[in-house]
Amino acid sequence: MRIAVLPAPDDFDAWRDTARALAAQQVPPDDVVWQVGDTPEDLFATTPEDAAPAQAPSPFSVPRAFIDLARSVVMADEPERFALLYTALSRLRREPKLMEDQADPLIRKLEVIAKNVRRDIHKMRAFLRFREVQDDDGTSRYVAWFEPEHHIVRANAAFFVNRFASMRWSILTPEVSLHWDGKALSEGPGASKADAPDGDPTEEVWKTYYASIFNPARVKIGAMLKEMPRKYWKNMPETALVGQLIAGAQARESGMIETARTAIGGNAQAAWEALRDEAATCTRCHLYKHATQTVFGEGPVDAAMMFVGEQPGDQEDLAGTPFVGPAGQVFNRAVAAADIDRSRVYVTNAVKHFKYEQRGKRRIHAKPDTGEITACRWWIEQERMLIRPQVTVALGATAARSLLGRTVTIGKERGRPVQLPDGGEAWITVHPSYLLRLPDEAQKQDEYARFVEDLKLAKAALG
Numbered sequence: 056m057r058i059a060v061l062p063a064p065d066d067f068d069a070w071r072d073t074a075r076a077l078a079a080q081q082v083p084p085d086d087v088v089w090q091v092g093d094t095p096e097d098l099f100a101t102t103p104e105d106a107a108p109a110q111a112p113s114p115f116s117v118p119r120a121f122i123d124l125a126r127s128v129v130m131a132d133e134p135e136r137f138a139l140l141y142t143a144l145s146r147l148r149r150e151p152k153l154m155e156d157q158a159d160p161l162i163r164k165l166e167v168i169a170k171n172v173r174r175d176i177h178k179m180r181a182f183l184r185f186r187e188v189q190d191d192d193g194t195s196r197y198v199a200w201f202e203p204e205h206h207i208v209r210a211n212a213a214f215f216v217n218r219f220a221s222m223r224w225s226i227l228t229p230e231v232s233l234h235w236d237g238k239a240l241s242e243g244p245g246a247s248k249a250d251a252p253d254g255d256p257t258e259e260v261w262k263t264y265y266a267s268i269f270n271p272a273r274v275k276i277g278a279m280l281k282e283m284p285r286k287y288w289k290n291m292p293e294t295a296l297v298g299q300l301i302a303g304a305q306a307r308e309s310g311m312i313e314t315a316r317t318a319i320g321g322n323a324q325a326a327w328e329a330l331r332d333e334a335a336t337c338t339r340c341h342l343y344k345h346a347t348q349t350v351f352g353e354g355p356v357d358a359a360m361m362f363v364g365e366q367p368g369d370q371e372d373l374a375g376t377p378f379v380g381p382a383g384q385v386f387n388r389a390v391a392a393a394d395i396d397r398s399r400v401y402v403t404n405a406v407k408h409f410k411y412e413q414r415g416k417r418r419i420h421a422k423p424d425t426g427e428i429t430a431c432r433w434w435i436e437q438e439r440m441l442i443r444p445q446v447t448v449a450l451g452a453t454a455a456r457s458l459l460g461r462t463v464t465i466g467k468e469r470g471r472p473v474q475l476p477d478g479g480e481a482w483i484t485v486h487p488s489y490l491l492r493l494p495d496e497a498q499k500q501d502e503y504a505r506f507v508e509d510l511k512l513a514k515a516a517l518g
């Protein structure tokens with residue numbers, strides 16, 4: 056029997072290293088006991104180092120889908136999670152197609168756990184509220200209390216740093232606390248609700264924002280209320296809105312849903328307009344200095360499908376509208392060929408300012424770098440929070456990086472969904488300008504047909 060000890064309940068890397076080493080030695084799942092925290096004194100613990108076999112392990116690679124799944128499952132408040140994942144890992148050695156078997160009870164169980172974790176991540180993003188307090192030196196600090204169901208706090212840290220980069224804030228939770236001083240993130244011990252201030256949340260705008268999360272055009276209000284257990288309500292004094300939502304649910308029952316939709320849906324539109332206006336003066340990176348204007352996303356706020364391009368081109372920069380130039384024309388043609396109603400989709404870009412090099416009179420497109428993409432995620436994450444599309448199509452590598460936060464090889468990941476933390480699905484495909492650049496006419500036609508096929512698959516995912 057091996058005792059595999061992991062340093063923290065959400066430490067994916069430690070689980071992966073230990074599991075990989077155990078699997079290389081073909082240690083059966085029943086022979087491993089997984090544990091978090093200190094090693095019991097009288098037991099011999101297995102760490103990645105001592106689990107490592109003396110000889111080089113036999114090559115054993117696992118599909119990306121398993122890694123994605125495991126990353127979420129590791130955060131679950133489910134004592135069996137490490138053992139379940141290790142069982143799946145051991146089976147993958149013999150059954151390389153295991154991940155494709157959606158009927159397999161183990162995979163199904165892991166998918167359900169991962170979904171609950173992703174939902175918890177989203178809830179923390181959507182329902183956490185900061186209150187302003189004065190530090191001893193008279194400066195403001197924003198403090199929030201949150202009780203997650205799973206071990207998701209560290210995984211959400213980057214999101215809050217990104218969103219509230221210029222504020223000094225602390226997020227207190229029972230397991231761990233996060234502190235951001237405007238420059239660096241630090242971790243502290245868990246806290247209790249009494250450590251967090253009471254009172255009204257600071258940002259008035261969150262009222263609008265909050266209502267828009269309940270986008271009634273696609274999310275059934277009753278289901279949404281069910282998703283937000285009462286324990287979150289006590290952290291959110293926007294009771295008037297909760298009242299409105301309940302009224303909405305009742306109105307639906309009595310056939311008056313349209314009235315409720317207009318009332319609450321109006322807020323989503325207002326929040327989107329506020330966001331667009333704020334983005335117009337964006338200086339989050341240097342690109343604003345040479346571009347004509349911010350080119351914000353466009354489309355209905357209740358769109359079920361979102362398309363994300365790279366950045367505005369020369370013509371978009373002048374027009375202030377995405378996808379109106381040559382790439383936009385290819386895009387429009389392909390969208391129509393995939394039988395997608397262009398007027399019902401939301402179209403935006405990963406980077407909202409045109410980056411170019413001036414050559415004589417011409418402005419030549421220049422690829423945005425990782426820093427520029429990261430700076431602009433601020434906007435796209437808020438667009439996504441407001442619109443909550445069921446399906447998001449990333450057009451090209453820049454869009455895919457912005458959506459998934461990692462480098463993506465299009466050829467490897469196109470044609471299948473990638474789960475996003477907010478519950479939506481991403482579909483990855485090429486950028487239309489790639490099609491324009493292909494020199495060979497036959498290849499151009501083949502690639503265009505593949506592009507249309509990708510869009511059809513993404514559309515089919517809407518159900």
Ligand code: URA
Binds near residue numbers: 364371376378379
């Ligand atoms: N290419 C993009 O990625 N976006 C646009 O808006 C136009 C061209």
